[in-house]
Amino acid sequence: MKICFELAQQGIGHVAPNPLVGSILVKNHQIIAEGFHQKVGENHAEKNCIENLELSQTENSILFCNLEPCSHTNKRTPPCTELIIRKKIPHVIISNIDPNPLVSGAGIKKLQDHGIKVEVGISQEIGLKLNEIFFYHIHHQLPFITLKWAQSLDGKLALNNGQSQWISNQKSRTKLTDLRLEHDGILIGAGTLINDNPSLLPRDNNQNILMRKKRFVLCSNKIEFSQYQIFNDQYAQDTYLICPKDIAEKISYPHHQIINYDAKKSFTENIPEILKKIYLKGCYSLLIEGGANTLTSFYQNHCYQKLCLFIAPVILGQGKAINESVILENLPKIKHRYHLECQAFDDNVLLTYRWNKG
Amino acid sequence: MKICFELAQQGIGHVAPNPLVGSILVKNHQIIAEGFHQKVGENHAEKNCIENLELSQTENSILFCNLEPCSHTNKRTPPCTELIIRKKIPHVIISNIDPNPLVSGAGIKKLQDHGIKVEVGISQEIGLKLNEIFFYHIHHQLPFITLKWAQSLDGKLALNNGQSQWISNQKSRTKLTDLRLEHDGILIGAGTLINDNPSLLPRDNNQNILMRKKRFVLCSNKIEFSQYQIFNDQYAQDTYLICPKDIAEKISYPHHQIINYDAKKSFTENIPEILKKIYLKGCYSLLIEGGANTLTSFYQNHCYQKLCLFIAPVILGQGKAINESVILENLPKIKHRYHLECQAFDDNVLLTYRWNKG
Numbered sequence: 126m127k128i129c130f131e132l133a134q135q136g137i138g139h140v141a142p143n144p145l146v147g148s149i150l151v152k153n154h155q156i157i158a159e160g161f162h163q164k165v166g167e168n169h170a171e172k173n174c175i176e177n178l179e180l181s182q183t184e185n186s187i188l189f190c191n192l193e194p195c196s197h198t199n200k201r202t203p204p205c206t207e208l209i210i211r212k213k214i215p216h217v218i219i220s221n222i223d224p225n226p227l228v229s230g231a232g233i234k235k236l237q238d239h240g241i242k243v244e245v246g247i248s249q250e251i252g253l254k255l256n257e258i259f260f261y262h263i264h265h266q267l268p269f270i271t272l273k274w275a276q277s278l279d280g281k282l283a284l285n286n287g288q289s290q291w292i293s294n295q296k297s298r299t300k301l302t303d304l305r306l307e308h309d310g311i312l313i314g315a316g317t318l319i320n321d322n323p324s325l326l327p328r329d330n331n332q333n334i335l336m337r338k339k340r341f342v343l344c345s346n347k348i349e350f351s352q353y354q355i356f357n358d359q360y361a362q363d364t365y366l367i368c369p370k371d372i373a374e375k376i377s378y379p380h381h382q383i384i385n386y387d388a389k390k391s392f393t394e395n396i397p398e399i400l401k402k403i404y405l406k407g408c409y410s411l412l413i414e415g416g417a418n419t420l421t422s423f424y425q426n427h428c429y430q431k432l433c434l435f436i437a438p439v440i441l442g443q444g445k446a447i448n449e450s451v452i453l454e455n456l457p458k459i460k461h462r463y464h465l466e467c468q469a470f471d472d473n474v475l476l477t478y479r480w481n482k483g
Numbered sequence: 484m485k486i487c488f489e490l491a492q493q494g495i496g497h498v499a500p501n502p503l504v505g506s507i508l509v510k511n512h513q514i515i516a517e518g519f520h521q522k523v524g525e526n527h528a529e530k531n532c533i534e535n536l537e538l539s540q541t542e543n544s545i546l547f548c549n550l551e552p553c554s555h556t557n558k559r560t561p562p563c564t565e566l567i568i569r570k571k572i573p574h575v576i577i578s579n580i581d582p583n584p585l586v587s588g589a590g591i592k593k594l595q596d597h598g599i600k601v602e603v604g605i606s607q608e609i610g611l612k613l614n615e616i617f618f619y620h621i622h623h624q625l626p627f628i629t630l631k632w633a634q635s636l637d638g639k640l641a642l643n644n645g646q647s648q649w650i651s652n653q654k655s656r657t658k659l660t661d662l663r664l665e666h667d668g669i670l671i672g673a674g675t676l677i678n679d680n681p682s683l684l685p686r687d688n689n690q691n692i693l694m695r696k697k698r699f700v701l702c703s704n705k706i707e708f709s710q711y712q713i714f715n716d717q718y719a720q721d722t723y724l725i726c727p728k729d730i731a732e733k734i735s736y737p738h739h740q741i742i743n744y745d746a747k748k749s750f751t752e753n754i755p756e757i758l759k760k761i762y763l764k765g766c767y768s769l770l771i772e773g774g775a776n777t778l779t780s781f782y783q784n785h786c787y788q789k790l791c792l793f794i795a796p797v798i799l800g801q802g803k804a805i806n807e808s809v810i811l812e813n814l815p816k817i818k819h820r821y822h823l824e825c826q827a828f829d830d831n832v833l834l835t836y837r838w839n840k841g
Contacts, residue, residue: 278792278834279804280637288814424798434636438836439817440782442809446637451800456646459797459830467825467832472817472839474825476636476832478796 126220126248129191130255132161132170138306138327138336139164141409144192144223144259146170150178150214152186169195171205175212183212191252193223193245196232206235216242220252224263257479258307258410261430267400269410270428272420273304274447275435281444282417287320295330296470297435302327304433306336310408312367314419315344322353325414326360339408340364343419345388347372365406367399392422400428417445424448432463432478484578484606487549488613490519490528496664496685496694497522499767502550502581502617504528508536508572510544527553529563533570541570549610551581551603554590564593574600578610582621615837616665619788620767625758627768628786630778631662632805633793639802640775645678653688654828655793660685662791664694668766670725672777673702680711683772684718697766698722701777703746705730723764725757750780758786775803782806790821790836 132147140146140162147161148170160173168176171194175183194205194217209217217236222245223229233243253260261269275289275297276282283289305311305327313325327335337360342348345368350356355364366378369388376383384402386395403411413423423429424447463478490505498520506528508516518531526534529552533541552563552575567575575594580603581587591601611618619627633647633655634640641647663669663685671683685693695718700706703726708714713722724736727746742760744753761769771781781787782805821836 276637278634278638279806280635280639280798284811284814286812294818436834437817438821438823439815440638440806440809441811441814442806443811446798448637448798448800451798453642453799453801454644456642456799457797459795460652461830463796463830465796465827465830465832467827469823469825472819472821472823472836474823474834476794478830481830 126189126191126218126252128156128159129170129189129220130248130251132159133191133255136162136164141165141258141309142262142407144256146190146192148174148188148190150174150183150186150188152182157182157186167202169202169205172202172208175208175214178212180213183214186214187216187218188214189218191220191255193219193221193228193230193232194236195223195225195228196235197227199227204232206232209236209241210239214241216244218244218247220245220247220249221256221260224260257430262404262409266404268310268404268408269308269430270400270413270423271304271308271411271431271433272413272423272429273301273433273435274415274417274420275437276446277437277439277441277444279440279442279444280446281441282415282420282447283320283445284441285443285445290321294471294473297473297475299330300468300470300475301435302329302335304412305338308338308410308412310339310341310403310406310411312341312343312411312413312419314416315342315346315348316418317414317416318342318344318348318353318355320416324354324358337363339406341367341384341403341408341411343367345369345372347376350378365403367403393426396422396426396428417447417449421447421449430480432476434476434478436474436476438472484547484549484576484610486514486517487528487547487578488606488609490517491549491613494520494522499523499616499667500620500765502614504548504550506532506546506548508532508541508544508546510540515540515544525560527560527563530560530566533566533572536570538571541572544572545574545576546572547576549578549613551577551579551586551588551590552594553581553583553586554593555583555585557585562590564590567594567599568597572599574602576602576605578603578605578607579614579618582618615788616768620762624762626668626762626766627666627788628758628781629662629666629768629770629789629791630781630787631659631770631772631791631793632775632778633795634804635795635797635799635802637798637800637802638804639799640773640778640805641678641803642799643801643803648679652829652831655831655833657688658826658828658833659793660687660693662770663696666696666768666770668697668699668761668764668769670699670701670769670771670777672774673700673704673706674776675772675774676700676702676706676711676713678774682712682716695721697764699725699742699761699766699769701725703727703730705734708736723761725761751784754780754784754786775805775807779805779807788838790834792834792836794832794834796830 129147133145150158162170196206258269311325325340367384370385373385466477468475487505491503494503505519520528554564616627669683683698725742728743731743824835826833
């Protein structure tokens, strides 16, 4: 199953809204074929794995797949269960049941009805994590949200004069690229746009762009579009503006690239509708990169599924931080709220927090 | 050698100023004896390992020891090299050379002069870390200093109203106990004394005191001794006051428990003398636990060998932090300053930074 997960990961960034799926066929304790879901609209993993094999190869074999094979027909590709049955594979081992209501156990049942032995739940926690974006958006019909920032040990994202971009070892930057690749869209506030004029696209070590991404700017005032690269580069048609209705009416920006909200309501009141609109733009996962005010809004509204903090080993003193205006009278109760993973990149560390279930 | 390190660790807290040493004797690929240095003034590891063995047992054996066996005689215990020679052990494998100028290769030479095969440097990095306190204090004749604090993600040690003690999962507390056990002394500032009235002693889960420790309070004003447990409990004779000379003259506190300094000089100017005096009190390693002002003084003067930060998954906003009054105009260059280790305790994390060599 570990090999299935590794194969599946090769689809990162290309398969949404579909899940990441890898598949191998094992015969006489040897892997005789493998496949993964490479791109939305193209073959499923199982098909890539077994379609070209002869019956003499698939007989008496075991198919491993990290997600339940599909059984529904209302999509671009024919159901994988039929292919498995046709290839006379007698034994299928699965990590996770497909949460898609159109599958959700029906694929397993169909295989079993044809006398195929099916085992489910192998390494299921790893499978759930691999496809956390897919499981979340299928269940909630909203984008999976990751808040990401880089900070000093004392929680400063920038100096008071705006200087930032200082978490800068190469391994951390590579990991940030991975995060951008994993998400469909990247969101920043207007302050970050104005300060940094970023491209927000994942790049390799030679600064080549690896993949196009939807880009979102949250702003409450008019913006000089001509000044910022995300409105003018070759991917500008993927740049969306999230702004109040009255601003939206006054600016000349393509209508379908505007997500407007009611400025009379609070952010807390607006956020569900904004997220729904982002989702309907085909953005199933969103990486929110800053600045401090934008992150604070999402953080305070518990509007995230994952926190990714890069921490550099320096204590800055005064500077910009998340939640900086909050004054607590009592320490909050925080026990067991998160599951934590930590990963060191030389002297930088990435802390990843996910909500604890239950 | 891994077994030697594990044996050696059993001496933690008991052997200073000596190093942690473990030793095993291997014959025909089997461990036939083991020992460790249990307490300062008592047997060395090698003696505990081999003293009671017959020549028939030690012949054709290999002695593993994480530190070079001693060869000098001006101490309470006879040299281990003589014992090894007498036991006719033909082969000795060592992790680190003893940096003590009285040994420092002389032990190895003595063994070799008697025809014993000696190998040095096995897992030496692990050995150096195990005995980092010993190597530091032997070399510098100053206490090894660890700054330890618990903070929120945004670097707050306490709320503005003083509330703290909120990094509170059991595993983190156990790790803090380990840190206290590893150091000879624990130092706090007067603010922490007044706010928390702590005992500063390592305790087990049932709050039983595990070991006595030297306790130091850094204060610039007079203190009401009667109000605080560290001046009144059964270990009060181990509590030292670090205060300006003029205060020292006015208070009735045992003279030998006062470390005074010149209040006209800055902390930066005073610190070398204070540390020397702490060292001369028989404190070879010092854990500095707070509060923010005390930690800031040591941090800003680069007066530490190790930083241990416990981080809890909450963002507090306003509160007390290290370096909080610093206003930087430019981001500091921080590349490769530290070696980092991270260790998760459920949703808390401990980040340990040591200076990078070179």
